[in-house]
Amino acid sequence: MPGRHVRMSVRWAFNFRAWSPTAEDWTLCNQCIQPEETHRISKFVFKKDAKSSMIGRLMIRKVVSEYLNIPYKEVALGRTEKGKPFIANRSNVDHFSFNVSHQGDYAVLAAQGNCILGVDIMKLETRTDVASFFKTMRRQFTNEEWRVIQSPATDKEKLRLFFRLWCLKESYVKALGVGIGFEVGRLNFDLTTRNIDSNVTTDTTLKIDGTPMSEWAFEEQLLGNHCVAVAVNKNSRTSLENMENKKIATELLSSAGEFKVLDIKDIIKNVEPLSEPDMSFWENFQPKAEDPSQWKSKQAQKS
Template identity: 40%
Template sequence: MRSNGAMHIRSNGHARWAFDLSSWQPSWTELLLATSCVQPDEKRRLAKFVFRDDVHASLIGRLMMRRFVHLATGLEYDRIEFDRDGKGKPFLKNPGFAVNFNVSHQGRYCVLAGLAGASDRQLPRIGVDVMKIEYAGGRPLWDFFRLMDRNFSEEEWMYIRSHQSESEQLEAFIRNWCLKESYVKNVGVGIAVDLRKISFKIGTKVLDTEKVIYDSTLRLNDELLKDWRFEESLIDKDHCVAVAFEHMHDGVDLSENCFETVGFEALVEAHKPLLAIDENYCEDIISKEYKTKK
């Protein structure tokens, strides 16, 4: 992962941002500002979370989307309008702009993968997932794998179990799961589908924080999906990330699409509030307990 004070979109139209949630304990001023920069429907969604961690993660995700669209289109913050499709996936409602994006959060990080292009260009759909490489289930790893059997194909289990140590098997398991999530988030089907029919073949064996690999392939119902590409990298040694594209062909170089760390100040740069400051709302957020200890 690369650190970068400013947020930008690369010359190839791609953005890869990672926000370290563990380092963000928002001040009162930051919380007032952040919650004034989301739409009313987003604000209502945030209020439904039980834990403060989840509020922070979802709030940062909304701000990342708004910042990405602002940089990609030039639209002012308060003119950007998001909606959700029938599967609940956010998209830009403003007409005439070609942008695709997806957000995910897990462990320490909230991430955004975005793609911008000319207004008359059909862009690939995009899905992203980040996962912490850990297991804290309380039962032996082999027993956990037994319970998860129906979520992986025979080929995937062969790859996972081909590793000798439990730590290597867990990393292989998380990597495959992250790939599956990036795919189902792209197509919007959720994990209710038969995940054994979504079978990945891992290419490069070792992931890196400084280089993106994209040679893993997917078979859906035993058919190779030739027009799909899957970026994979590490954000840090404990978090892997996968980005799924449809209609991304071999000639496109994705190797430089490493995720960059972004901070709160860069996230709200050039902001324009959509809503009035709401102290009562922020007091309700502060009153929520953390799911994980700070």
């Protein structure tokens, strides 16, 4: 296994809401994931959820195969009790961490060698019930964070800070792999850079119960009208002293790359079908509404 792959970081994104799969593409995608995932994806009520889940699984298989040099057909993925994916049939890849998230229009993947990481994405949406929404969510934030959220003059800017902080909290919890059991109100993020953009920001810091978590680093950027956060545990990386070329290793481990937006050709490049074509998977998918709003529109037309 070439060391250069292990030390590289990967940041991928895919706009699944803009993707209208053909019968051929959807059938091929189904052939390239494990049977239990096929069953799970077929149960989604809306196309957007099926598409985001499908792309997430395919990106994981792609990154594991390409960056660990594992033949595509030999990649076997499992899930922890909390739902975090892992490589199930290899005992020597604990040094390679990967995580996916999907919300709004995008599915994203972050992967990196010699660390533990988590990724989250949130669409910067507007709301008409800001006051009641904030009242419901208040206890999930510290007093310091809440002062930051309330500091702008407009609800739009307040919501941008809210979603950004929530995205950071989710990225940390996902890195831990503990699911919803962690009390995110214990986390306090200090936003040194108040406004992020498409460039990667890395100066946000974390305290838990008032204690600085210096071993954690956070990468943030905007992806269109979505904020993305990657939490990386720096102390879990392989010691630089054990690496052959310290200079190169330091550059690779400290680099924070922007998310590369893939298209479906990128996703299915070099895939290998694990099963025979099954058109019933397309027939199950094709009639579904894209999302709840489209379903309501169809129901209104029927009535």
